[in-house]
Amino acid sequence: MGWLNFFGSKKKNLERFLNRGAIIVDVRTKEEYARGAIVGAKHIPLDILSSKVSEVKKWNKPIITYCRKGGRSAMAANLLRSQGVEVLNAGGYTWLSKNL
Numbered sequence: 001m002g003w004l005n006f007f008g009s010k011k012k013n014l015e016r017f018l019n020r021g022a023i024i025v026d027v028r029t030k031e032e033y034a035r036g037a038i039v040g041a042k043h044i045p046l047d048i049l050s051s052k053v054s055e056v057k058k059w060n061k062p063i064i065t066y067c068r069k070g071g072r073s074a075m076a077a078n079l080l081r082s083q084g085v086e087v088l089n090a091g092g093y094t095w096l097s098k099n100l
Contacts (some may be wrong), residue, residue, distance in 0.1 A: 010090075010091075011099050013088055014064065014088065014090060014096075014099060014100075017062050017064055017088045018064075018100075020061075020062055021061050021062070022061055022062040022063060022064045022088070023042060023059055023061045023062075023063055023064070024038050024040065024041040024042070024063075024064045024065075024066065024090075024096075025041065025042050025043075025044055025056070025063055025064065025065050025066075025076070026038065026041040026042065026043045026044070026066060026067070026093075027044060027045060027046040027049060027065055027066070027067050027072050027073055027075075027076040028043075028045065028046075028067050028068055028072070028093070029045055030043075030045065032067075032068060033045075036093075037093075038066065038093070038096060038097060038100065041066075044056070046067070046072045046075060046076050049076055049079060049080075050079060053079070053080065053083045053085070056080060056085060057083065057084070057085060062086040062087065062088065063077075063080055063085055063086065063087040063088070064087070064088045064090050064096075065077045065080070065087060065088070065089050065090060066089075066090040066091060066092065066093055066096045067091075067092065067093070068092055068093055069091070069092045070089070070091035070092045070095075073089045073090065073091060073092075074089045074091075076089075077089035
């Protein structure tokens with residue numbers, strides 16, 4: 001699969017999640033979040049996410065994770081997925097903000 005196909009699929013998955021009422025979760029640090037965030041995103045830094053899994057599960061919605069570049073959001077997505085949460089790793093803030 002070429003890069004254009006990958007990013008096209010990623011955007012389609014994002015749209016599919018949003019159409020189902022997904023909640024966007026910003027897993028960056030407090031300082032990063034303060035510099036700008038996706039409007040309406042819930043802020044749960046990666047380092048405390050494991051203690052908030054039960055809260056996230058209560059939302060009963062698909063979750064979209066993002067961070068600065070994509071590494072931490074991937075870890076967050078893996079954690080949530082391992083706990084039975086339907087989740088999409090949107091990667092970095094810049095990509096997500098341009099594709100909402």
